[in-house]
Amino acid sequence: MTPAEETATPRELKLMSRSTYVKEAALKNLFLLCATMAVAGVVLIFLFVGWRGWPVFSEVGLARFLGGAEWLPTAGAFGILPLLVGSLVVTLGALALGAPLAIGAAVFLSEIAPPRVRSFVRPAVELLAGVPSVVYGFFGLLVIRPLVADVTGGLGFGPLTAWLILAIMIVPTIATLTEDALGSVPEGIREASYAMGATTWQTIWRVLLPAAKIGIIDAVILGMGRAIGETMAVLMVVGNAPVFFRGIGKPISTLTSQIVMDMPYASGVHRTALFGLAIILFLISMGLVALVRALSRFREETR
Amino acid sequence: MREGFRKELKDLKATVLAIGHDIVDVTRDAVRSLVEGDVDLAERVIEGDSDIDARCLGVEERSLEIIATQFPVARDLRLLHSLSYIAMHFERMGDLGVNIAKAARRTAGRQGPQTLYDLIQAQGNLVQRVLQAMLEALEKNDLETSRKLQELDEPIDHLFKQFFRELARLQEEEDIEWGSSMVLASRYLERIADHAVDIGERITYMVTGQFASCEDDEA
Amino acid sequence: MREGFRKELKDLKATVLAIGHDIVDVTRDAVRSLVEGDVDLAERVIEGDSDIDARCLGVEERSLEIIATQFPVARDLRLLHSLSYIAMHFERMGDLGVNIAKAARRTAGRQGPQTLYDLIQAQGNLVQRVLQAMLEALEKNDLETSRKLQELDEPIDHLFKQFFRELARLQEEEDIEWGSSMVLASRYLERIADHAVDIGERITYMVTGQFASCEDDEA
Amino acid sequence: MSEALDCPSPGVPSADGEVKITVRDLDFHYGDFHALTGISCDIKARSVTAFIGPSGCGKSTFLRCLNRMNDLIPGTRVDGTVLLDGQDVYGPGVDPVDLRRRVGMIFQQPNPFPMSIYDNVAYGPRLHGVKKRSELDDIVRMSLERANLWKEVKDILDRGGLTLSGGQQQRLCIARVLAVQPDVLLMDEPCSAIDPTSVQKIEDLMAELKSSVTIIIVTHNMQQAARVSDETAFFLQEQAGEPAILVEFGRTAEIFTSPKDKRTEDYITGRFG
Amino acid sequence: MSEALDCPSPGVPSADGEVKITVRDLDFHYGDFHALTGISCDIKARSVTAFIGPSGCGKSTFLRCLNRMNDLIPGTRVDGTVLLDGQDVYGPGVDPVDLRRRVGMIFQQPNPFPMSIYDNVAYGPRLHGVKKRSELDDIVRMSLERANLWKEVKDILDRGGLTLSGGQQQRLCIARVLAVQPDVLLMDEPCSAIDPTSVQKIEDLMAELKSSVTIIIVTHNMQQAARVSDETAFFLQEQAGEPAILVEFGRTAEIFTSPKDKRTEDYITGRFG
Amino acid sequence: MKRDAKNLTNAAALAVFWLAGLTTVVVLGAVIGYVLVNGVGEIGLEFIFTNPHGVNAEGGIWPTIVATLYVTGLAMLIVTPVAVLAAVYLAEYAVQGRLVRTIRFAADTLASVPSIVMGLFGLALFVESMGFGFSVISGALALSFLMLPIVMRTTEEAIRAVPKYIRWGSYGLGASKWQTVSRVVLPAAASRIITGIILSAGRAVGETAVVIFTMGTMINLPVLPTDPGRSMTVHLYQLAMEGINMPAAFGTALLLMAMVLAFNLSARWLLRRNRRMQG
Amino acid sequence: NGGRQHAADQVIVTGSTTVQPIAEVSKEGFEKAHPGIHVLVSGVGSSAGIENVIAGTSDIGTSSRDLKGDEAKHGLVDTPIAYDAIAVIVNPSNPVNGLTKEQVKAIFQGRITNWKEVGGPDMEIGVVNRDEASGTREAFSKIVLDKERFDPTAVILPGTGQVRSVVAQAPSAIGYISLGFVTPEVKALAIDGVAPSEEAVVSGAYPISRVLHFFTKGEPTGLVKEFVAYVLSPDVQDRVVREAGFIPVTARGDGL
Ligand SMILES: Nc1ncnc2c1ncn2[C@@H]1O[C@H](COP(=O)(O)OP(=O)(O)OP(=O)(O)O)[C@@H](O)[C@H]1O
Ligand SMILES: Nc1ncnc2c1ncn2[C@@H]1O[C@H](COP(=O)(O)OP(=O)(O)OP(=O)(O)O)[C@@H](O)[C@H]1O
Ligand SMILES: [Mg+2]
Numbered sequence A: 001m002t003p004a005e006e007t008a009t010p011r012e013l014k015l016m017s018r019s020t021y022v023k024e025a026a027l028k029n030l031f032l033l034c035a036t037m038a039v040a041g042v043v044l045i046f047l048f049v050g051w052r053g054w055p056v057f058s059e060v061g062l063a064r065f066l067g068g069a070e071w072l073p074t075a076g077a078f079g080i081l082p083l084l085v086g087s088l089v090v091t092l093g094a095l096a097l098g099a100p101l102a103i104g105a106a107v108f109l110s111e112i113a114p115p116r117v118r119s120f121v122r123p124a125v126e127l128l129a130g131v132p133s134v135v136y137g138f139f140g141l142l143v144i145r146p147l148v149a150d151v152t153g154g155l156g157f158g159p160l161t162a163w164l165i166l167a168i169m170i171v172p173t174i175a176t177l178t179e180d181a182l183g184s185v186p187e188g189i190r191e192a193s194y195a196m197g198a199t200t201w202q203t204i205w206r207v208l209l210p211a212a213k214i215g216i217i218d219a220v221i222l223g224m225g226r227a228i229g230e231t232m233a234v235l236m237v238v239g240n241a242p243v244f245f246r247g248i249g250k251p252i253s254t255l256t257s258q259i260v261m262d263m264p265y266a267s268g269v270h271r272t273a274l275f276g277l278a279i280i281l282f283l284i285s286m287g288l289v290a291l292v293r294a295l296s297r298f299r300e301e302t303r
Numbered sequence B, C: 001m002r003e004g005f006r007k008e009l010k011d012l013k014a015t016v017l018a019i020g021h022d023i024v025d026v027t028r029d030a031v032r033s034l035v036e037g038d039v040d041l042a043e044r045v046i047e048g049d050s051d052i053d054a055r056c057l058g059v060e061e062r063s064l065e066i067i068a069t070q071f072p073v074a075r076d077l078r079l080l081h082s083l084s085y086i087a088m089h090f091e092r093m094g095d096l097g098v099n100i101a102k103a104a105r106r107t108a109g110r111q112g113p114q115t116l117y118d119l120i121q122a123q124g125n126l127v128q129r130v131l132q133a134m135l136e137a138l139e140k141n142d143l144e145t146s147r148k149l150q151e152l153d154e155p156i157d158h159l160f161k162q163f164f165r166e167l168a169r170l171q172e173e174e175d176i177e178w179g180s181s182m183v184l185a186s187r188y189l190e191r192i193a194d195h196a197v198d199i200g201e202r203i204t205y206m207v208t209g210q211f212a213s214c215e216d217d218e219a
Numbered sequence D, E: 001m002s003e004a005l006d007c008p009s010p011g012v013p014s015a016d017g018e019v020k021i022t023v024r025d026l027d028f029h030y031g032d033f034h035a036l037t038g039i040s041c042d043i044k045a046r047s048v049t050a051f052i053g054p055s056g057c058g059k060s061t062f063l064r065c066l067n068r069m070n071d072l073i074p075g076t077r078v079d080g081t082v083l084l085d086g087q088d089v090y091g092p093g094v095d096p097v098d099l100r101r102r103v104g105m106i107f108q109q110p111n112p113f114p115m116s117i118y119d120n121v122a123y124g125p126r127l128h129g130v131k132k133r134s135e136l137d138d139i140v141r142m143s144l145e146r147a148n149l150w151k152e153v154k155d156i157l158d159r160g161g162l163t164l165s166g167g168q169q170q171r172l173c174i175a176r177v178l179a180v181q182p183d184v185l186l187m188d189e190p191c192s193a194i195d196p197t198s199v200q201k202i203e204d205l206m207a208e209l210k211s212s213v214t215i216i217i218v219t220h221n222m223q224q225a226a227r228v229s230d231e232t233a234f235f236l237q238e239q240a241g242e243p244a245i246l247v248e249f250g251r252t253a254e255i256f257t258s259p260k261d262k263r264t265e266d267y268i269t270g271r272f273g
Numbered sequence F: 001m002k003r004d005a006k007n008l009t010n011a012a013a014l015a016v017f018w019l020a021g022l023t024t025v026v027v028l029g030a031v032i033g034y035v036l037v038n039g040v041g042e043i044g045l046e047f048i049f050t051n052p053h054g055v056n057a058e059g060g061i062w063p064t065i066v067a068t069l070y071v072t073g074l075a076m077l078i079v080t081p082v083a084v085l086a087a088v089y090l091a092e093y094a095v096q097g098r099l100v101r102t103i104r105f106a107a108d109t110l111a112s113v114p115s116i117v118m119g120l121f122g123l124a125l126f127v128e129s130m131g132f133g134f135s136v137i138s139g140a141l142a143l144s145f146l147m148l149p150i151v152m153r154t155t156e157e158a159i160r161a162v163p164k165y166i167r168w169g170s171y172g173l174g175a176s177k178w179q180t181v182s183r184v185v186l187p188a189a190a191s192r193i194i195t196g197i198i199l200s201a202g203r204a205v206g207e208t209a210v211v212i213f214t215m216g217t218m219i220n221l222p223v224l225p226t227d228p229g230r231s232m233t234v235h236l237y238q239l240a241m242e243g244i245n246m247p248a249a250f251g252t253a254l255l256l257m258a259m260v261l262a263f264n265l266s267a268r269w270l271l272r273r274n275r276r277m278q279g
Numbered sequence G: 001n002g003g004r005q006h007a008a009d010q011v012i013v014t015g016s017t018t019v020q021p022i023a024e025v026s027k028e029g030f031e032k033a034h035p036g037i038h039v040l041v042s043g044v045g046s047s048a049g050i051e052n053v054i055a056g057t058s059d060i061g062t063s064s065r066d067l068k069g070d071e072a073k074h075g076l077v078d079t080p081i082a083y084d085a086i087a088v089i090v091n092p093s094n095p096v097n098g099l100t101k102e103q104v105k106a107i108f109q110g111r112i113t114n115w116k117e118v119g120g121p122d123m124e125i126g127v128v129n130r131d132e133a134s135g136t137r138e139a140f141s142k143i144v145l146d147k148e149r150f151d152p153t154a155v156i157l158p159g160t161g162q163v164r165s166v167v168a169q170a171p172s173a174i175g176y177i178s179l180g181f182v183t184p185e186v187k188a189l190a191i192d193g194v195a196p197s198e199e200a201v202v203s204g205a206y207p208i209s210r211v212l213h214f215f216t217k218g219e220p221t222g223l224v225k226e227f228v229a230y231v232l233s234p235d236v237q238d239r240v241v242r243e244a245g246f247i248p249v250t251a252r253g254d255g256l
């Protein structure tokens, strides 16, 4: 270590060894292989689900499948329009209820809650995400549905119950992502706004929410993805009548719940139609992802 | 661009230049009071000195403050450092002017030979020229002029030596106190010019960053 | 703790003190050469001066470099600034020593009255005491001692005036060149002491940060 | 319910030495932690005052006491008096929101809002009810001019504030604060996150602004404090855990050539640590 | 296979002015962007050399050319010669990994690995095959001693490196580099992210280390460059888009009292921008 | 006057946000409380460790617990190496380009595939085409596709959160890329990676639609990976929909939630401990 | 046996949720009697069970309905294991106590939508239907609706117990479940004036009744045969079947 000792180890610049080079390259390719597993997954899903679903497109025909107004497999009617509408109704309603609640909760968490309150509200939000969807369905079935029945009359199966349950289910998704978006708004900006004589509300409304806007839109879209794809909870409360939306207390059915309902006994074209539903769900969620990515690219560009 | 700082530097230099101009006046008045035996003028020169001293001290203080707060380097630092040295020279030059005025006070009423008065007056005039040149060099950062100061100083030394010899020649006629006072006055004038030459060297350093070793040559 | 920097400050101060001790020697030797008419000694004093000049200039340069690179403030800055001023005083004091030695060279062989030699010697001794005290004050940042310098200086002024009177009294017997040289030598000694007093004021400033306005009083 | 602080007409230059902010016996607590004790000082109007001191000695804390930004941190407590133009800013019923408008603040990180340059500057006036476009236009232009930024941005007012360089962003923040016509500008290490040439510009800007605004700057850079300020305050926490005190307050030139307190001298000459 | 280049015995203290690194006509490109041109200089062994210059003038780029850290950025190109003890570091087949061991580097952000203090320092030696515990112990202790950190950490060697304060972390990083016995230490703004008292310690440490190691430091802080270095290099990109050049290289004291080049003088006196 | 309006708006807005925040807590409390109150009486050693029996599925739910843990553990084993190495590639080796964009898009898509689609995919590929039948291995494979993007993303984030300076530090000491990754980067990111894996496992435990179509619904104590089984979620679903043994349903729901909570809490604990150690 | 190869020690039973309890309890008894043997039971609905046994993924398909359509072509062997009656249930608070088969049909086809049309209060009828996988639904459809279409807007629930609990909670609801599942929470209506009871079923007076089946692919052999035999043993028939609320296959024989 001392200068005197250094003389003992003559220094020369070493040359690169070939084995190091080969090892590094091999490792890199292994990692690349693993990384492509995600791509493989998507391709496999598309291929296998698509393969099973293909007959419905060829035998029933795309128009009758997508455009048919009646889902009556035993009668050979495979129109998924009521199911599409059902999914849409359930999703949009859940978003309308859940997104404001989630964004409000996120704002509350990141801007308003005193630390002690935050320290139990935030875990609560995260734990909401952890509750299995069957438990939500269970809860919805036994607790929410009777309440809804009291309000709407009828049996309580239908969009309203599904909305309430789904709204709760998407709160954590939207709230955590919104909180992230708000959290990535630099602290200084808040201080600056307060220091200019803005109230908390003015700061939130005029600075923070606009600043986090795209992040929040992302969050809502992802929440939408979650709502569209949700199966078990919806199945348990929505009533499962494959008909068009007729009212918030009247049963309808969705793409996801219909698959689970029919899968146990479906055979033949009926079975392929269910795979067809799955592929449509797959395409929808992929579209939403593409939308989010386009948005974040937009955000980067406008930075 | 550190504009506040640059302005301060400029102001300080202007202050030093102003003191320099006052020194020119002091020298001129001191010589006049000596040659014309004008005691009032001499008193005024003596009185004015404390003001010059204070202003010189002020320059040094300010220069130090600027160094302490603005952390100048390179030419800025050389300027500040030089200004405070030059102010110190000015203070000394002012003191020498006062000494001449005091000599005037001492010798007033006692007439010496006109030649000697003429010599002193001539020396005083030459010193004025050196001082003017020095101030011009300082104002314009003019290396040419500042280098010429040494040349201008030579006849002054010369005159002092001539004065010394002249006085020795005339010794019988005059009282020695008068003579000594006059020798000293001539000596003071010579030293004022020497200070001006030193300042010239400072100016060279200030502009170029090169120290010319200051060879003094007082006797 | 900026140890490198502190060490440099210490070194520079030591350098200045060393120059100061040399100045003490120069003054002593110069006076001796004058009183004893020792031309060799005088020559040696004259030769040694360029070394002192160079060292003083070195102190100023170094001080500026440190200011430019280390950005000292407060007491550190005051120390550096003062050291460079003190070095300049030393340079002047060395020059004055040389002037005395030159006077010695001029007057060697020409004997004057012993009284005057005694007076010069006495004055030289007093100057030695002032210089010693000044160096002590500088070394120890001793405000007490540095304040006493003014007191110590008074008898020297006094001796100069006495010398002047004595010379006037003796004027008939001596040639005026010898007399003038001796007056100047006495004057130089007095000025060396004045420089020491100025340095004392510098030391006060260095330690306290307070400028005592330096009232000069040369004649 | 809340009382607006009286506003002296800010155009008239103050007599030299007029006091803008008076602090008396200020103590500050973060919950149990006693951060500052016995701070008293007078901040002169239309001058630059620098706060220096070792890290964690409470410079920022004190600064934030002056515009009650500390109110936003739960569990803090202020004792003592802070007078702005003679009015107690902690007095009953004083609206901190209004106070903060009068006492603007600039932070270490330039923090433009993620909106256009124009909207950044117009933010404050809009908050306080200015709606007319022509009026806003004027305010925006004047504020940017005062912040020496107008020339650089006058053609890109609708570009995002974040597209500017760090130094420009900081000047934008200054313009944004100037737009609400503060009397006092608090700057908490405004230059420590930006490049040296921009630092220069901001220091120059401070020199210009001080003819109309009272500026207080916290800085770790002693050289900067020395360069820009007229007066300097030195804070020190002598023992860990103890509250910090104001050791010395005086003319900057004096503090940096011959401070009165040995602790100040030790700190500025780098003899600490 | 490895080429035995001549190696001057590095233990012997060099005569003053011995050259450690010789750079001749160095040009550097980031893809299409020509960042540096015609850089030639001699870095003296066992001294501190400071690189100064405006932001973006290529100081870091040049520094990273010296230990080939730029190799890690795809698309870069180096022309010209860099000799370390007379050996061309860009010579054919030279292993940059080994070069980097000899030419250590310290970064702006202290970057201890998230492992114990001991493991941090032992990391390099272990990489290069030292296994014996006693040997490692010695290396760790000596490196920490050289970095003036031993006293502070000798009882907490198994605490995480990240639990130290910023300044201690930076010294830990220095110790970590010293453990692989570099001849040269490149420091890229090593103090700009740490507090002033720690800066002091690191500056002191540099003064000590330069008796055995050649140090090059990039700093934005001109005062720091002035304080710590023996020689100073001033880089400048005169026009945006043009490559930067080395304007002046010389004794620090001289550069700061009387630089030869007017651009240097303008830069250090703050007349830029 | 105006200022009062401003303060009033502010107060009203804040009240709304408080309401939003507290609603989530109340909802969570209601769900947990409801399940807890109704289920806690059911849970006991017998409930956990015995098989269901009787017309009304009395007794315990042991086989479903085993099947759940079995399939989740197996899925973790499958997914961890692949996901971690994939993340290493993305974070350390990949240069921005079409390949990386494609991989990221695929991962995002995979993450958002509805679980029912994943279930049908597992049915089509593993159960039927590959002939694994309804079995733990089919379930684990399908679940691992579900977990892959989650683990990949959290691992990549964990790796990216390791400051670049730390890598430079390692390179600067003469380490090769793999040495840097394996000795510095991965250990530094380890606890966050583990956290990510645990969180995704929690998600797998709560998954229903995937396992119902890949592992089957038979109450069976799986031993071999090729054995079928019924997960707790499926069990709960069936009990709930049959409505024949609600106490058992509540007990199952409670146990299921406890398990998911345990996963979540342990992940949070790990993360906090890690933050404390590095802080 | 076509289809997939089962382990030699397994019997896989899938199908009707109605039959589920019988199958599960039988499984327990059978496994106890035959250590090392596993009977895997899952209730996925009658159609699924039949589908599975045809596909060979199950050994036994349980069903609460007869084979229909194509299913008959695969050579399945039918073993009746119990009788069941389908009770039409309403909430106990509902004043209606009986309906005609025609009224029931009209209600489930959505032609009667208010209780007042059948003598009840002015209240919209909440029809609860079963999923298409359900054998109960199949039987109900055959017996009551003559295979005509159900009202498609009715709530569909995938389990018997769920139907019961919904009806138990909702005053306006009407549904149908196996007689065996009827509890006091719900009220079973008299159909055409006949209240559902074992006697009425056995006597044939109650119109909505059916047979529960085990289907196997070919004659049962080996373990499967033993399991079927066990289910038909008096032990199961008298105890389990009755406990589960069904009527043993032996009962009618006895009764006849
Ligand atoms: N929100 C807070 N809660 C508790 N203590 C705090 C808080 N903010 C600061 N402190 C403590 O108060 C003291 C003063 O902090 P402050 O930030 O004012 O110091 P500072 O002088 O600005 O330091 P720096 O120079 O590092 O910015 C410190 O000990 C700090 O730890
Ligand atoms: N990876 C890179 N790719 C392309 N250009 C780069 C890269 N890194 C740096 N540059 C450019 O090269 C030039 C020199 O950069 P460099 O970081 O060396 O400057 P610097 O002097 O260290 O600046 P600073 O003082 O801000 O650290 C800059 O114009 C920069 O934009
Ligand atoms: Mg602070």
Ligand SMILES: [Mg+2]
Residues within 6 Å of the ligand: E059, E060, E061, E188, E218
């Ligand atoms: Mg750099």
Ligand SMILES: O=P([O-])([O-])[O-]
Residues within 6 Å of the ligand: G015, G016, G017, G018, G019, G044, G045, G046, G047, G063, G064, G130, G133, G134, G135, G136, G137
């Ligand atoms: O008995 P099922 O479940 O088929 O109605």
